[in-house]
Amino acid sequence: MLTIYNTLTKKKESFKPLNPPFVGIYVCGPTVYDDPHLGHAKSYVSFDIIVRFLRASGYRVRYVQNITDVGHLLGETNEGEDRILKKAQLEHLEPVEIAQKYERHYFRDMDALNLERPDISSRATGHIPEMIELIQVLLDKGYAYEVHGNIYFEVSTFSEYGKLSGRKVEDMISGTRIDAMSEKRHPADFALWKKADPEHLMQWNSPWGKGFPGWHLECSVMAQKYLGETIDIHGGGLDNQFPHHECEIAQSEAANGKPFVRYFMHNNMVTLNSQKMSKSLGNFITLTDLFDRYGPMTVRFFILQGHYRSPQDFSDTALEAASKGFNKLRDTVINLKKHVDDGYKSEKQVSGQCAVFRTQFFDAMNNDFSTATALSVLFDLSRFANSAMSGDDLESINYALALFEELGEEILGLQFAKQGDRVEDSAEDALMEIIISMRQKVRAEKNWKEADRIRDLLAVKGISILDGVEGSTWKKAVKN
RNA sequence: GGCGGCGUAGCCAAGUGGUAAGGCAGAGGUCUGCAAAACCUUUAUUCAGCGGUUCGAAUCCGCUCGCCGCCUCCA
Structure with a gap:
């Protein structure tokens, strides 16, 4: 019986999917504006194992992962600039070029780690209409409000806000880093839609004018579209627990009136030589x-x-x-x-x-x-x-x-023998057989000096000769 | 300031109430011309410290010390 630690309840629980044997799992994917780093490896290897094991346990898994190609805002007040845009300006490329370039890098590295690809990799930019629909629902139900073409989710209307991260809305008012002077009704309210400046490169039409979607909307929308209103497992990095996942819960549950996620799973973070590795500190290695x-x-x-x-x-x-x-x-x-x-x-x-x-x-x-x-x-x-x-x-x-x-x-997805390894390389095998049999002759003559010389020469080339009782074998040093 | 986590051998790291997995490094041995590999044996009376609960705690509770994360984009 599978037990899973559920971040929602902070307990290990027996895993019971909503509609066995089907399991829907949604994992927060990368924002494609830079090369993947160590943290991505830990997170996506972890969820790859989870998906593989669920399948090995007989579940029929649908694994959905988003590709964030809109870019999140760099700051609350920094309207119009997001990380993909910033990178696009830096590299003199279209935002779409940036997103697709780094999406390719992402899959290149994840393929190298032998991850099974998600069944659905959905791009945020492909789901703008659905996001607009969700915003409209939230407006109609009174969970959101509009100010100057910006739409905000009103946190105080959703009583369960904070249930995942253990935060209380009241406590957040005093948070020094939240801008209390904004147009929002409450500092904890978060953007669903932001109005775009005319020169903003990524913008879409909406009932509230030209703009772009807020930080957390895409995950709510795509999870619901492909996995239904209640999904079995939602995964992601611990750093996404708040505010990202908390906001997803608020949006989805406010709109649908149903539990959004049955099991929330968060992987922990990576440090590099005992130091926090983060993009803002600039010490991450790709x-x-x-x-x-x-x-x-x-x-x-x-x-x-x-x-x-x-x-x-x-x-x-x-x-x-x-x-x-x-x-x-x-x-x-x-x-x-x-x-x-x-x-x-x-x-x-x-x-x-x-x-x-x-x-x-x-x-x-x-x-x-x-x-x-x-x-x-x-x-x-x-x-x-x-x-x-x-x-x-x-x-x-x-x-x-x-x-x-x-x-x-x-x-576990470990590739012990990769394609091209010598077990499948008959030409290399044949050559080595000849070398070994020649060396075997000098060994029979107890010419150890020559035998060792051959062994050493091969060792330089990364080939190890292993002398056993029943003759010699060899192996190639490989970088795993 | 608010919320949360961690501290297990030289290093990495499981174990979360029943008497300390595993990997790396180290020591001894078998095998071997030597080396390597493999195999066998060995390496924490003890789980940051101090109290408490319990028949019994690394595991639960309290305090202390140290480290870290989130609260701002991040996996």
């Missing part, structure tokens, strides 16, 4: 930069070693340790693939010790997606598999490989 030093699978593995609700610190020592740990599993899987007979078929029916491992793995994942514990099962499985290979225990070898494929590859 995934492209990170992948130059550590492969995407190392990054994915590293994220899985922590818990999605715990903060995670990226450092070189931690990533190097993760790289070695992942390599250990990877070596085991590659060796298993070499050991299985031709009749191998991936099967999910395993017995004996492997069945125990499988149960342990599912127990861990059922407990609010405890990937770190699940990974520890894979290390136990690795030890079991290596022993089985020493003993030529073919049945265990087959079961172990089947488990690695199901648990490691399908559910």
